[in-house]
Amino acid sequence: MSQPITRVNRLERELHLRQLQVRRLLQMTQAINNNVSAEDLFQMYRAFLRQELGVNEMALFVRENDRDEEWRLAISLGLDNVELPEGTDYSQELMDLKRAVNIDEPDHPLFRHFEHVVPVLHKERPIAFILIGSFSDEDDMYERVQIITTISNVIAVAIENKRLFRRQLEQERLEADLDLGAKVQHMLIPKDLPANDFYELSAIYRPKLGVGGDYFDFREFTDGKLVFCIGDFTGKGVSAALLMANFQANFHTLIRKRTDLHDFVAEINESVYRITNGERFVTFFVAEYDRVAHQLRYVNAGHPPAVLVSENSFQLLDKGTTVLGSIETLPMLEVGVVDLPPQALIVTYTDGLTDLQSVAGEMFEEEILHQFARRQYYRSAQVFNENLLARLEDFRQEMSYPDDLTILTCRIFGE
Template sequence: MDTAFKIANRYELKELELNALLEITQAINENLPEKSLYKIYNFTLRANLKLGKLMLLVKEKNNWEQKLAFGTREDYQTTGASAHQLVEKRKILFPSDLVDSPFEEFDVAIPVFHKDELLAIVFLGGVANAEEKELIENHLNFIQALTNIIMVAIENKKMARERLEQEVYDKEMEIAKKVQQLLFPKSLPDKSNFIIDAHYSPHHTVGGDYYDWIAVDDHKKIVCIADVSGKGVPAALLMSNFQASLRTLLRKTIDLEEVIHDLNHQVFESANGENFITFFIALIDLKEKELTYVNAGHNPPFLVSSDGSIEKLDKGTLVLGALKEIPFLEIGTLKITEPQTLLLYTDGLTEAFNEDEEEFGPERVMEILSKYISATPQAILAAILKEIDAFIGKRALSDDITLLACKYHV
């Protein structure tokens, strides 16, 4: 009679296993969310195996997360690394294996691998008697298979989600690149008394660098450069709004004080004080032989005179958009008495690091400029780019590099 009962019981258990597998498979095929899959898994084990304790640890990238817990004395949220060490040999663990570990309250620990990667560990315990304990032991392979099916399905969902997120990110980067390219001037002046050359080296993520020049009239020219905090589409859109605001303002006035105050207001309103823009603008008046400028928290440009002197242009104010009102503003004014070259750049140049963690720094830029006093803007930028390339070696750029060199004389 006992033998007949055991055979009947075994068939009943096999039927339960098949039903559980069918239910799980159906849930996966219906593309139920991860939370629902964990619920079905939890119910299946607890209902069929009469467990007193159940805990599931799942590896999420480099961390372990407790996805299910029932009847446990402890919170095992931070013990994933200990569990990982226990199951290194890929075997199912029993009470003798769990002694003196954080998991000794459990009767069984079942590792779940996919190929060579450990995905999860399921802990079972709280079995009331020997008969129920035998029931669990007879189901170990089933529990391992069921957990593997669930975990691989969830892992596939994660991979699909990550692929979709990557596609969205790539699309956003494509849009941001197009927006940024539209900000740069389509042509640069190349006249006998006013020449500009510019260069942009993008980082692998799109930043918010921007340079421009505007001919106010035959004698007055404006050159500027800017860098917005942040990356990607938000940075590109903020800089796009900034460029539109700047060009609209310059149609009304070339008073730099008025321009800076209005731009600060526009950036603050657009970014809600969450982002800011460093900005440098110079008005070159070849008729009045005067250069006026404002530096709003930007890396100080270098002004190179034909006598070999190099000056940093650092007068101005704070970054734009950080505060609702600018607390101070100083307009820089310089006389143009001889041919000069103005070099504008973003911090990606001076803050580039080599493989020895050395920073390129402004001093190296000044050394290059001192060797190219009478050179064309094209030659100056070529020398800087050659030097920075040799300096960083195999190390990738950590930020965009934008350069603008302007040579002029009266």
């Protein structure tokens, strides 16, 4: 008579477990449909395992990001008093577990607390790993593990979908940020550059992501002076565009005061520092051409040195100061002064030029630009830039531009 009773009891237990599974699946599904937070889902999952399935130890690892090798412990049971080694990464060991298996590693700092591991797959990629320890009731352990696997799959897929949704929102926000930044920056970059009998400006401007940190500008005065500048701001997107907008406003406001370049650069540094508190900075080159005196005054603030080349001379314009905005008061500031030859070419650029690489891994080093400028110094600014751009395209071939690229060339015609 005892055998039929044992069989009935076993069937009753199996039925009870299946009812628990169906009921909990329904609750989980309703919670997911109601957009319950990931933390609340984890707590429901944890309570179910502990209270209804009698799990003593459990750990659920979920993917941290799109790279499979990075995982985080989302929730655990029975590990409150366990001291795991800090800074230990179990990612590779988890990735080696391709299917549900029993664990027998008594000396492992993590695995020794568990008896089973179940990988959760989504589109054939692991999105979670469940480590299961002992049960308070060892009866029907196989069925319990199966139920845990089913529930865990539901939870893990829901969490993965939430993560993918958050990533989509972040991507959309990033795209909106870049779009807004590009529109702001488009309004800041000069469209029409001066060209007359005395001087000519020409620019190459290629932001890497549609909106970058490069900036150039100019200002002409009725007394025949021309001020032109180029800069490279830290940061991207709207934050860089807004900083650039503020910088441009300060540039035009301060340059209209017609103060000496020394005072102008000191004041514009203070304006950048007030906005950024030293957390952002800009490399900057500014030059003032006096066509009456045929003289160039300039300040280089941590920027790649501009190139001044003529028929018989070559010079790097490197006098100046440190980057702008990193400290409130510049520690030193020197204004460079150059008496120009009858005709000259001045080439300014951002570091996106010298960061360019060829297919062979060679860099477009400064010396390549210097040699090119020596050969092309007699060209107009526009033709020089066209030839330089063709040289860059030939150099990089199918390699992409690693950063924003800006080149501002000034051709001085003199008398």
